[in-house]
Amino acid sequence: MPGLTIGDVIPDLLVDTTHGPIQLHEFIGDGWAVMFSHPGDFTPVCTTELGKMALYAEEFEKRGVKLLGFSCEDVASHVEWIKDIEAYTPGCNVKYPIVADPNRGVIRQLNMVDPDQKDSSGEELPSRALHVVGPDKRIKLSILYPATTGRNMDEVLRAVDSLQMTAKYKVATPVNWKLGEKVVISPSIPNQDADKMFPQGYETVKLPSKKEYLRFTQIRSRL
Structure with missing residues (x-):
């Protein structure tokens, strides 16, 4: 089992x-x-x-x-x-x-x-x-x-912050992310929906593939 x-x-x-x-x-x-x-x-x-x-x-x-x-x-x-x-x-x-x-x-x-x-x-x-x-x-x-x-207890705490952040918003946390830093918007969310869901705005990274899947936004989260 x-x-x-x-x-x-x-x-x-x-x-x-x-x-x-x-x-x-x-x-x-x-x-x-x-x-x-x-x-x-x-x-x-x-x-x-x-x-x-x-x-x-x-x-x-x-x-x-x-x-x-x-x-x-x-x-x-x-x-x-x-x-x-x-x-x-x-x-x-x-x-x-x-x-x-x-x-x-x-x-x-x-x-x-x-x-x-x-x-x-x-x-x-x-x-x-x-x-x-x-x-x-x-x-x-x-x-x-x-x-x-x-x-590493810093990593355990960081992981908890990520889990709680991503449970609340349609985002994911990038490599080495820490609370207060920019997060990435889920690829499943089209730009027109992202515009409404993230009124604070977001940045789309220009990549060789021309695919707009790497989008960063800032979410202010207080403990």
Whole structure:
């Protein structure tokens, strides 16, 4: 059976966390969520990641995004690990919940299992996976890294900005785009419709093909 991927509705699981039991769909509510898994507690890359995510929590909150971490140890282990996370990253406060999944049942259903990595007892380990989930409870973006490569939280935030921008307007975001920069108008929109939809105007790039598909416009978006 294929794993959970972009466009799929996440299962409405009841999970145990450092904040008590959480029903996933209720947790997301009418907003967005970033769900991110880690190979294990008290591991070096994961410790750096969770601290940095905590530092970025306010930025995600401004965007209506909730954070939810996943690791395969129990709640008691998570609570102790948080002390190390906060000690390593000065100024961070891990306020987001971390799911306990010692039986690996949750990560299997969320397609967050690393097929090649096992712990000392032969159990599956979580991959370094991340899902951005929209208000409709569908996965809008997935990022998968190997255990040896830590994620870039600036990129996660940038991706969320892009997803929210393109969900609201008929646009796409070009390479290396950041919030506040110009976006491109969808090729499916003819010029006569674009004139009405984007009264602020747009610029059509002249290309050798003579095709007018690369059109940039500026959308002022406030958090």
